[in-house]
Amino acid sequence: MTQARHLRVHHQYPLGFELGWHRDREAEPEAWVPAQVPGAVQLDWARAQGWPDWRFGDEWRRYRWMEDVHWTYRARFDAPAPASSTDGEIVLWLGGIDHSAEVFLNGAKIADHTGMQTPVDVPLTSLRPHDNELRVRLRPVPKSCTGPENRVQANATTKPAVGYLWDFHPRLIPLGLWREAELRVRPAQRIAGAELFCDLARDLASAQVRLIVAVKNPAAGTLRWRVFGPAGDPLADVEVQATTTTLHTTITRPALWWPHDQGAPALHRWELEFIDATGAVLDRASGRFGVRRAALLMHEGAWQGFDRCPMPREHAPITLEVNARRLFAKGTNFVSPEVFPATVADETYRMQLTLARDAGFSLIRLWGGAPAPRDAFFELCDELGLMVWQEFPLACNRYPDTAEYLAELGQEARSLITRLRSHPSLVLWCGGNELFNHWSGMTDQDAPVRLLASLCWQLDPTRPFLPTAPFGHMAHGPYSFREHVGGWEIWSVFQDRAHTAYTEFGCTAPTHADTVRRVLPPADLWPPHHGTAWDAHTGHTPGDFGHLKPEMIEAYLGPITSLEDLEEKGQLLQLEGVRGLYEEARRQKPRAAMALTWCFNEPWPTLMNCALVAWPSRPKRGYDGAKLACRPALASARIRKFAWAAGELFDPELWLLNDAPRELAPGTLVATLCLGGRRWDLDRWNFPGAEAARNIAGPRVTLTLPDAPPGLFQLELAVAGHPELDSTYTLCFGPHDPAMLDVRGFRT
Secondary structure: OEEOEEOOOOEEEEOOEEEEEEOOOOOOOOOOEEEOOOOOHHHHHHHHHOOOOOOOOOHHHHHHHHHHOEEEEEEEEOOOOOOOHHHEEEEEEEOOEEOEEEEEEOOEEEEEEEOOOOOEEEEOOOOOOOOEEEEEEEOOOOOOOOOOOOHHHHOOOOOOHHHHOEOOEOOOOOOEEOOOEEEEEEEOOEEEEEEEEEEEOOOOOEEEEEEEEEEEOOOOOEEEEEEEOOOOOEEEEEEEEOOOOEEEEEEEOOOOEOOOOOOOEOOEEEEEEEEOOOOOEEEEEEEEEOOOOEEEEOOOOOOOOOOOOOOOOOOOOOEEEEOOEEOOEEEEEEOOOOOOHHHOOHHHHHHHHHHHHHOOOOEEEEOOOOOOOOHHHHHHHHHHOOEEEEEOOOEOOOOOOOHHHHHHHHHHHHHHHHHHOOOOOEEEEEOOEOOOOOOOOOOOOOHHHHHHHHHHHHHOOOOOEEOOEOOOOEEEOOOOOEOOOOOEEHHHHHHOOOOOEEEEOOOOEEOOHHHHHHHOOHHHOOOOOOOOOHHHHOOOOOOOOOOOOHHHHHHHHOOOOOHHHHHHHHHHHHHHHHHHHHHHHHHOOOOOOEEEEOOOOOOOOOOEEOOOEEOOOEEOHHHHHHHHHOOOEEEEEEOOOOEEOOOOEEOOEEEEEEOOOOOEOOEEEEEEEEEOOEEEEEEEEEEOOEOOOOOEEEEEOOEEOOOOOOEEEEEEEEEOOOHHHOEEEEEEEOOOOHHHHOOEOOOO
């Protein structure tokens, strides 16, 4: 499936804008400043005023008033040729308005628009030859109530809720023209649209490919459609009259698109030419597509015990099947890399998605609280073999069934579905984040959820749909290494659970020390304390440093004396915490079929949070832990807890984890404990072979721990002849606070 990428359709004329603000809707701005488009009004105004970087200290607070006023963009221009509609048409293209605006040309309203995912495409029929004026008048930020100032104010809009305040995002709500704004001159004869759909047979032996085409003024012209394989080999060459609306071909033994850890993400290519009676090419379009099937299934054994009477299911189908192969999906939640979506560069997408691929992730969840990325994101996922779970713009709220809201939601959902259904990387639609719980209070009978399910079926019926996450024995959390002294520890939580998918979990860690120095005033740097810029940059309300409490790090690893010490010790806990959770989730397959950490990245420098990659694109040590745990196959240990002391029985279980589409050959695993400068051989396990994508459970090994100085120690697992499977775990011996030795389970 793919949409057209036109090679020669129209001339484009970017518009030069300035902007100003006004409190009254009809008022004229008192001052105009230069505007960058794509961009955001906040950044333009701050640039004109010479304000410091909004990320530094509490500078972001300067921007609070901007959400409550009107902003107007203004552009003056001469009409481009052709000036006559007989030669073609001139249209205004506004690729993305964030979030609601009226559009005026020479004083007359030509559009009234709401929704950042739906473009404005308006023919301009009353242009003057010279001195035209275009105005885009933005409405203030939509709010359902006056307070409190948090995500609840976003419960009746499709505007992303994250900007209203989240635990990794300050209260800063973007407004503006966030995508391209230009005039386009379109030829009178042209390809008005072309979209390709591909249906792979169940036996994977052939694919039916069809191209849906719309041609403006086809006259006596013809269409020539060519399809090429991933290596450029010609697969089809079809020529028909230009009045034809659907073209067909069959590909036999197609190269399949696979997630990168299962095979090659093969991409085919197509080209379409619109040719007149003389043989001249009037227009061209092209695109790429992947051949694959995707489905959500019940996990193996899910129906056991349901065969004696018509009992309902207990679990939602959440096992991904791609090309008739069941997968364990290892991945992460991806949020916008920047607070202002217009400022996200394609290179940032490439850098972060390459990091995700290199970590072994196969599935990226695009969380419903953040804006959907631009096309470049999905094109890169197609290339890199990363599957995408896309949510609609609902998160952690109860959304209404009013006609106004449903109309806006329906429009935005249609725009997302038709824009993104072209990508083979997109494997799953989801209604939104955390809708079926006590703080949102929604169910699958609520009108917004039913609307989204209906639109997905109408517009993209072969792609799976989930109403929300978590749902039906899926789980979110935990998010911290340990909640409090004497409380549960992150490993024990997962070891006590038996869920079908872990679609959010994480372990908070401090960011890098040099980043702290970059974004905090010198007086606030050390120690971390409330009532300073630390509050906003730790992602929680004043009086709370989020899920990470420095005293918890100290209870394990001793006093923290500097920012560098905080970074080293806190990120060590994240590395081992995240690693342990991924591995435990993998041990629970086939019942468990998915593990997605919260979260991969962050939109601004949050000094303590769960991100594996700190702003702007810098991995923390938790990323290294994820990368170790998400290898296709590895030696693994189920360890009860992180902190140990002399006299305790150290008793890890040994495993071979295998998600690869290849058999795991028999071999020998040697487990060694390294403590206080000494080494103990714990076991030599001669493990049998395993089928593709199957784990092997091994023995539990034991050792009563001897006396040794407090510090760190290691458990080493080495597989003879296969160093790529080796694992080394770092643990705590003799914690600073003996209460950290006590770990309680947390059964759900």
